[in-house]
Amino acid sequence: MTSFTPLGSFVSADTPAARIDARVKLALLLAATVSLFLSQAAWTLAAWAAVLVGVVWASGMKVRDHLRALVPVVFILAFTLIANALALDGHGSIPIAGPVGLDPAGAQRGFTAVARIVILLGLALAVSSSTTPPQLADGCVRLMRPLARLGVPVADIGLMLSLALRFIPIVSEEFFRIKLAQRARGVDFDDGGLIARIRSWASVLTPLVVRLFRRADRLGESMAARCYAESADAMGPRVPLAARDRWVLAAGLALCCALPVLARLLH
């Protein structure tokens, strides 16, 4: 059976990217996003494309998988490009028919926007393909740790993320189990009118919800039995970054700063 992981497509392999601390990857992804939107020049986009190629190589992900991940957004990207390139009010310098024409400046704007999204998506995929969901959740929470001083319940958010990650496979497993059982009782999920179908799915969703509530109850008890209620700081110990991670972080941040600054200076 092919399993679906909502938090990206983790590839279990010991790649250079997989060895980098999740916090570093998340921080760099954030910095790259800001930097990419600050850089205007076309050559910076080319530079980012080169970075993407390097990152994809380091994450060990196949180019084909990257392209497949673009499929759902192809429509939006094409729409963005066309909406920017087409001029409907006659200001387009390359006329097509009547007031409809092509606007080269708009086309360039559209291309820049599309290129940014493709690059960002590629970088994000590289992060998720080289990091397990628990590492990602843990990285997020550790990055948020300073917010705890402002009264943000970071430990609780971390626990929530962890529980969500635990429950995703459980929900899908229970769903398929109950669906199979109802099929054995003669429910046909593919047949009948709308009302019949709604009734069929109710026979799965009702017991699923009941079952999940029961599970949640037991889980709550198991947490209470381990003295959760008045938890002080249920997070793991602070783990300093390794030397290599620090170098990667520093180099990445430097690149993210350098590109927009250079673009400004050369303008």
Add this chain to the structure above:
Amino acid sequence: MIEVTDAVVRFGAGDDEVAALDGASVSLVPGEVVALVGANGSGKSTLARLLCAMTLADEGSVAVDGIDPATGDRERREVRRRVGFVQQHPSDQLVSTLVADEVAFGPRNLGLAPDEVSRRVARALDVVGLSHTGAHDTQALSGGQQQLLAIAGILAMEPAYIVLDEATSMLDSCARPGMRALVDHLAHDEGLGVIQVTHDPLEILVSDRVIVLDAGRVVFSGSPASFIGGHGALWDATVVEDPCARAVRACIAAGLPEDVGVAPSDAVSWLLAAIGQARVPTASLESVLRALMPRGWGQGERLERADERLVLSRIDFAYDRDACVLRDVSLGVRGGEVVLLAGRSGSGKSTLACVAAGLYEARSGTVTLDGAPLRPGAVGIAFQRPEDQLFCESVRDEIAFAPRNLGASETQVSASVRMAAELVGLEDDLLDRYPFDLSGGQARRVAIASVLSLASGAYLFDEPTAGLDADGRRSLHRVVRACAERGCAVVVISHDLEEWAAEVDRVVLMAAGAVVWEGTPADLSADADAFASAGMRPPLSFELAHRIRAALGEVRA
């Protein structure tokens, strides 16, 4: 010491109020294994939850090493730390995706320093034998390992007592010996007080002390020897029929001294030594062997004349392209026959059941019922914990759901409902109840009835008695036999050979997606290699029977 004095715990309000505990008094000390036994609804789970301050007493008092959890939040928290609580369902008590994080959850809640947390995590994982799994995903562990992990999560809080609430009832039988050994180690080497709520005769026999509850009161407290030896009627009413327990009784009849205890292997060892010194007659050896033998249903000849109704021939099955789950499986089940399908978890027995029920399509091979190919709904299948599938407003609708789906007329539907309700022994007044209000045993029977109402010629039951008490089990055994007596082909899938050997006509062992052995329960007992071929450890009663047979051979020679 834990002291519970005249505890009363009530549920519900007004006219619906019931006392789950009605004046129970018990005391427990560290270093002792206590089995808490009783029928479902006798109050044993409530008492277990009272011990670890998951519930507080409405009347009476609880004191754990002098601390009363009812005094305040701090005291309650301290009692929860001192008395660990492990529940029935392994995966429902894990909060973390990583094994080491899971164990660290408790100690971190206690606010311990990181060094101390990691020391405790390492130690707890070591005690339960999961040291190598620290970096694993909790989801990737087997049910037995997940339960060990849950125990490690409690041990890391360094409790003085641990309450195991039917902690083995959902486990594969091959995970149980390890669990029994761990309980023994925790109490007798680590000095913890272990309280296990259990229905398992073996766990009861190897405990230091047994407390039996009935209707919220303690009706027996004493050694397992005096429970099985001196209170036979109470034992029979509370504990499920078991060959090892029968053998222990036969040993007691042969003069088993009290100081040996009633752990079945100790009792048999004593017997063999006594025979060696000619202290007991050879006849007692034979009577113990008879007690250990599965009784079987013994309708061999009549069955051979019956036609095969459910026929699987040369089934190959795979979930995806590469991994084959079933390989060339052929199986024919006659009308009136009950077949036990057994094997380790992952041997393909549940997958085979889904193929046999027409829910999965085989890659090659055919499945037929009375010669006709299958569609879903033609063969009734009750999955594990079938009560999880209930969703209707009334028990009657629930049972009528399947025949309605198959397009039966309302007259046929009510006839099917009547037939199914009768088969599982549901009283008429239960038919209008709300399914979610039923007790565990009742809900199980309703769920089974909702499958039986398909009025099919063949039924498959996957672990139909898991988690039920002695009464619930007995009534399910009757249901299975009643189906066969109506001429249906019946398959029971279970890892518990000791429970089912006496209830079935034929045993089929599976390993790695193939049938590796089949024969009658008596053949199985005589064939020492059968289990090895399925990669299984023989159940204790089979092992003991083997030892006695060897000794008998020597005596006769």
